[in-house]
Amino acid sequence: MNQDLSVKAGIKDTIPTLSGYIGVGLAFGIVAKAGGLSVLLITLMSLITYSGAAQFVIVSMLLSGSSFLAIVMSVFLLSARMLLMGMTVAPYLKHESMKRNIILGSLLTDETFALTMNKLNYTERMISFEWLNSSNIIAYLTWIISSAIGGSLGSLIPNPMNYGLDFAFIAMFIGLLYLQIRADKTMNFNLQLIMVGVTLLLVFVGLIFIPSNLLLLVVTLVGCGLGVVIKHAFF
Incomplete structure (x- = not known):
């Protein structure tokens, strides 16, 4: 990671984090398929909801027969942390238009937020729309494709946790935390x-x-x- 804030740099900086999206995306697709959802519904959920934790909750609550309101409230509470993350990133994007900030905020995730906080250590506390948008998009597409592939695999993998796919996100965040501590000189x-x-x-x-x-x-x-x-x- 360096001070480059171009589109190319955004993609390059995000690539090391994609293993988390791929692992959990595959696991979600497999679990959702086993729960009775079609590949189309799995893909649409990843396209619209775009939240690994929330999507797992939705599937489990659907299987347990929870009401629509209960599902909506659970997802809202689970995703409320994104408000804090968005407000943390927002001051570094004051020079961008409202439209661009909405685009960035809509696709911000735990991983791209952590990546952004680490990037600030190399750029004199600056972030560009081009860098963060490219990071968000490559992560978004990876998540959608991975969950769709997982749904297609379906029952071929009866217990994805046996392969350690559930640890992918945890391992990725440990790595991001290590890099943040090492790089932050402030x-x-x-x-x-x-x-x-x-x-x-x-x-x-x-x-x-x-x-x-x-x-x-x-x-x-x-x-x-x-x-x-x-x-x-x-x-």
Whole structure:
């Protein structure tokens, strides 16, 4: 990764993260097909919903006979974290038009958000529409194609978790976190390690008391607050 903010750089920087989209996309397609959805519906869901976690929730709730309103509310709560991510990226795109910001925000994901935060360390805190849009699009297309292929495979893979496909996203985020900590020279290294530990502790405790569809949002808000306090008190 370097300071280049061109379309070509956006594609190149995103390629290492695509294994996560491919692995989980295939797994989702296989699970959804086993749940009775057609390849067309699986592809349309990836095209319109475009959220791995939300799509797995939709399939499981459909199978359990949940109401339409319950499904909508669950997906909304699960995806509420994107509001925080969008607001974090927005200040770096103030020079772009409203139309361009809507385009970027509509396709922003956990992975392209993390990639953007890491890219800022190389570009003097600047992001271009061309770079982020190309990153979003290549990720979007990869997710759609992977889930469609997974749906086509169907029952050929009875238990995709045996192949470790469920760990693809986790492994990718571990890699992104490592790169972020190494590249970010604007924040004290010890502070970053402390916040990683604090976040892990919050998630561990939150799993006991907080519904999973709210956990990430709550941990993000509490973690950010604690981070500000710790930084000003000790660093």
